[in-house]
Amino acid sequence: MKNAKSSRSAISPTREENYADWYLEVVKKAELAEHTQVRGCMVIKPWGYAIWENIRRVLDKKFTQTGHENAYFPLFIPLRYFEKEAKHVEGFAKECAVVTHHRLEQNGEGRLVPGGKLEEPLIVRPTSEMIIGETYAKWVKSYRDLPILINQWANVVRWEMRPRMFLRTAEFLWQEGHTAHETEKEAIAETLQMLNLYVDFCKNYLAMPTLYGRKPLEERFPGAVETYTLEAMMQDRRALQAGTSHFLGQNFAKSCGIQFQTRQSSGEGRSYAWTTSWGVTTRLIGAMIMTHSDDNGLVLPPKIAPKHVVILPIVRRSEEAKEMFTYAEKLQSALQQKQCFGQSISVQIDRRDIRGGEKMWSWVKKGIPLRLEVGPKECASKTVSLSRRIDPVSTKIILPREEVISKTPYMLAEMQALLLENAERFQEEHTQKVETLEELYAFFTPPNDAATCPTGGFALGYYDEQASTQVLQKELGVTVRCIPFDQEGSSGPCLLSGKQTNQRAVFAKAY
């Protein structure tokens, strides 16, 4: 085993130096995405998009297995739909893209200007409850037409004032499930089923532990009776909402007119349906980056990595090239025969004609789980120099070729497990029970001699939902992220109001 001489890091600034800039630099150096000249809109580059495709593939299968079907609804929503649900408008329609014209015309100076004014403006969907609700109202006549279990993979637009790649962009990609049910009980069960599905996905695929439960009143989805959330802890100890599942009661059914003939055949027997909606977005990529990456760039959980392994042929003299590439190709094809996580191991050979160091670092920054170097020495001795992304960059283990082939699936599985373990340990270390407001303030306040060092994390404190968090938010930048399902059953005074309560909430700074 060789060890690194230098301790330089590939990402500058480091996490400690400037976490926000470190994040943007990781995104850039991993070639995940980049800004465009369209305000708040990003290009998702092939390596970033492949991560999204993997997320989509896994979730889509889980949605199908739980009885959901995919469909597609219009990008545009007529303005008048928003006037039906006042609360929804307040929350969603405020900052959105408004289409007012359907043509470009040349003006007197030969410049292009909007023409063909629409009679009614169209809103680019910020979310689709209203347009899907209008459609379900047509589809649902009797209890026999329920449940409707539909999901949509789509782009949505919310005009963000402070966009950040993956975390908060004007246009983003997501899935939105929209279901309608005969009974309240069924709809609540659906809402919770989907929350649990997200929790399971984050844990077992993104290697990202979450705390999950109910959102407090003031953080609920506009129009929802209950919003459930899962909150992950980033390495700067801030909370990131990784997904939400909403029980909408009969609110949207009433504003959209989703009514059905009940099982009671006698009399009028009509009832409004109970609906739900649930979604995760490309934000999950941001969450994954900030959970695992280090000062050398992206670290990918193997289960979600676009490629598992890269083979780097070290060609020092051009006459050796053929032999190196043949050795690399045979290694690639032997590895691709192996299975891991129920799929073939994906292996890329980097054939680029660039310096070996540059080539190796590019893959470190891209977060590929395993790097295999094959040079003249390895070729001659039928070995492979192996480096795991989760070890220091210059750590190499030289192993017999056959051993690398047989062990790769186990190494990938082990890395997946280690990443989860690390993330769970980090979350535990920075989760703390607080019993008083003073303790809460202390938890989020850096000691005098280190004003910039990271503080806080998840503070678990008693919380009565009637209490306002406004002062807390203003003074500390802390909000109530969720009221976890998992409660110990004891009670105490609310940190804010002093009122006795039996539930603790997660207080945290948040993305």
Place this chain on the structure above:
Amino acid sequence: MKNAKSSRSAISPTREENYADWYLEVVKKAELAEHTQVRGCMVIKPWGYAIWENIRRVLDKKFTQTGHENAYFPLFIPLRYFEKEAKHVEGFAKECAVVTHHRLEQNGEGRLVPGGKLEEPLIVRPTSEMIIGETYAKWVKSYRDLPILINQWANVVRWEMRPRMFLRTAEFLWQEGHTAHETEKEAIAETLQMLNLYVDFCKNYLAMPTLYGRKPLEERFPGAVETYTLEAMMQDRRALQAGTSHFLGQNFAKSCGIQFQTRQSSGEGRSYAWTTSWGVTTRLIGAMIMTHSDDNGLVLPPKIAPKHVVILPIVRRSEEAKEMFTYAEKLQSALQQKQCFGQSISVQIDRRDIRGGEKMWSWVKKGIPLRLEVGPKECASKTVSLSRRIDPVSTKIILPREEVISKTPYMLAEMQALLLENAERFQEEHTQKVETLEELYAFFTPPNDAATCPTGGFALGYYDEQASTQVLQKELGVTVRCIPFDQEGSSGPCLLSGKQTNQRAVFAKAY
């Protein structure tokens, strides 16, 4: 074998009575899509969307195998980008959705109105050459950065004045490939490779033969040097453009600034890249419908069907239900073990509590390839009543259960082949060489005594590209669809100008 008593058809009007309305009725009765209150936008329902997912899955794999990667570019394009490519604007930016505001506000009367006017309007992408070109200009510095081989699955918007579901909608789903190359030769090879990939896909998956070749000058993509097309013949003998692949020369590279350092290291040695773009859309679903469906509704090529087989349990007395369902479930699980077209056979049991006739017809209209009925008789004798969608509706064959299980993969493959055969025969029957303008007019003109009967098809006539087709278009509604690659090598006078030429073109009415 039993035969039908009645000859009623499930779709009214029939193809003969009114082809356009028949089409819309097939779409409706198969539950593929429906109109919305948003002008020109449709809801793609689960059965229709599953067809699109199958098309996407197959094509996406082919794109990957030919070296392409997926990425995602912004929905919005700044207005000024369109001013750079005048020809492109003429063709594309004329009828499009223009975003002018980024907020909704309440006016004095409490009504919602657009607020927050944008400094520069944004266009909802009608196609992405310009925004992707601007991005490639940043990515490409040297010949080492080429080729760029990227595809995007996305929604696009073109303000259609006469929308028709799947065929022509304001918003539609598509894939758009955008590649940049070092040499003209490479770019042309890419353009043709993708055309051939589409031709192969249409033939071998949609069972839809096409004629393919170059577009004449006046039908080219705005800004393209050469547009290649594949044209399918619908059952009303009209041509439908099923996909296009464009060789863009250096036009877009020049307007977007995609320049690179050439291999010649001496001197300035900079060159503009050679680019291509290629795409197919949800229109393919319309093409598939009109190629195979009949007066009883949708007919699906098994390779692209959301489900291959439906099992219809016939429950006459409730005490029989359990036995029927058990029999059906065992049949389902045995069939799902079988492979066809490289994937598991997908089988659905229809458990709905509705009349048997209604249930059966709903699947006929949805075009499912195989229907298997299991009632008390079949249960007792360990048989299954089997009906193929391509046979008359009441044709049933009673076969031993084991035989149905073992033969299903072959029956599906046979149906796939028969659909292609039928479509090829139809196309051949209605493709004709014409040597004079009179023959061309005769080909497209119904005999006096049958003014509404279908006429025409593909007329193959000599055509000189300088000749205008305006009169033809006005008088007959006929245009030049393509100049096929496949030419016999002889020559003759252009039908329109009389000028000697060695190429025949496909003249047809078109969607």
